Amino acid sequence: MIVAIDGPAGSGKSTTAHAIAKRCNLKFLDTGAMYRSVTYKCLADGIDVNDEEAVSKVAEAARIDFGRSAEGQTVLIDGQEVTHQIRTPEVDRNVSVVAAYPRVRHAMVERQRELGYTGDVVAEGRDIGTVVFPNAEVKVFLTADAAARAHRRAVQREGGDAGQDASAKADAAEEQQILRDLVRRDKLDSSRKESPLKPAADAHLIDNSGLAPDEVVQKIVDLMDEARSKSQAPVPAEPEAPAAAKAQEAAPAKKPAPKGATGEKNKPGKMRAFAGNTFDDYYDHGMREFPLPARALYAVAAAIVTFVTKVLWPWKIEDARKLWDDDRGRVVVMNHTSMLDPVIVICSLYYHGKRVRAIAKSEFYTNTFVSWVFSRAGTIPIKRGTADLKAVRRAQAALKRGEVVLIFPEGTRIKSDDQPVTIHGGFSLMAQMAKAPVQPMAIVGARDITPRGTHWKRFGRVFCKAGDCIEFSDLGVKGRKQQAQRMEEVAMERVYALRDELRQEHPNKK
Incomplete structure (x- = not known):
């Protein structure tokens, strides 16, 4: 509180x-x-x-x-x-x-x-x-x-x-x-x-x-x-409709009045196609509420990107059912090695009916065109190194809508095992505020796409592995601060454990 x-x-x-x-x-x-x-x-x-x-x-x-x-x-x-x-x-x-x-x-x-x-x-x-x-x-x-x-x-x-x-x-x-x-x-x-x-x-x-x-x-x-007491109060059940209302519902429905004849206004905040929606509109609305053209563009882009990446860097998610079969809003945390990492999660979940909100650093949004693309892709910008309340609230809202929030706690792409890593723990706060679980995931092979010191791309297989969701109630500690800290530790320990399992299964993959 x-x-x-x-x-x-x-x-x-x-x-x-x-x-x-x-x-x-x-x-x-x-x-x-x-x-x-x-x-x-x-x-x-x-x-x-x-x-x-x-x-x-x-x-x-x-x-x-x-x-x-x-x-x-x-x-x-x-x-x-x-x-x-x-x-x-x-x-x-x-x-x-x-x-x-x-x-x-x-x-x-x-x-x-x-x-x-x-x-x-x-x-x-x-x-x-x-x-x-x-x-x-x-x-x-x-x-x-x-x-x-x-x-x-x-x-x-x-x-x-x-x-x-x-x-x-x-x-x-x-x-x-x-x-x-x-x-x-x-x-x-x-x-x-x-x-x-x-x-x-x-x-x-x-x-x-x-x-x-x-x-x-x-x-x-x-x-x-x-x-x-208000926050813990149960939502009251919908009262039984009066008999007259039931009879009215049973009667044949009247033809709707012509558009605009009733004088009713559109739902407040509703997004409409070609209506000058702002970037903030896309950050603040559910992805299923995006205008039809934006959703159609997303579907086409997902199909193209999935096909191209599957051909060039054939990727596979092990224990994928753990990722696909859970309908709850949840935070997915993952090690970060290349720009392919979010693509795999987003496309894979899209074709299983889930929408993913990737958290991206605000530096990406300095260009208007990039902001336009990223907003339609459902990303949420965050100011690194600060307690970005707006990003936290947007992620919380997305989780409560049942969307998946994807975060890379390492904050940047890690190109070698000896590269210093600082874990950014904001993901546990987002999950805690939304009362959502955290799901660890790992990737290997994507680092080999662009070896350190070169911009040339290499082809090769990429492997991911999904872990079990972690609930705050299973952490064995009390207090919001203690639970958030423990979640950060446990989630990243499991991310790296999954990564090590993949490396054992697929030698020479980094």
């Missing part, structure tokens, strides 16, 4: 998020601390916060992490612990300027998503529910009048806690200065062009001016319980 808490400065977001994280065993993602860390680094390095280019470069290069200590959560930027340094008046006065820069926000949002989509989290900030996690299960917008917020912040700087001690006092002059800073910051945050401070349309508004921290926490915990 993701809990998004937004609100203006001093509204108690951090206190509330900390308490929820502790009470509900969630990871606490302090997004405000990330912007403060960039601000602090700029100030410490003598960089003018009004120099957008210089500040943006700092944000894009910075590595921000969260740690633990006896005192609680710590914040680090480029390995330096800055937990206390980022809470000074100087940082307070400059953080809104830094946070308003588009490139800074983009860099921070990417890092926040990367940190957030590894398990259950509670995140607080100013655009969590609107930008960072727009699909969060629980969204809250905390607010309080400016005077109450200024008092809390002033007491906090003197080491107190106004939430726990209503009688806590602070220096009056300091409190007035904080009030002026808060009012100025509220104006900056709510009027900036990039991700302005505003509640999400589906956020729950909580004014905590007169509420104790425990009361605010309980309200949010109640919202979390409500969200869980």
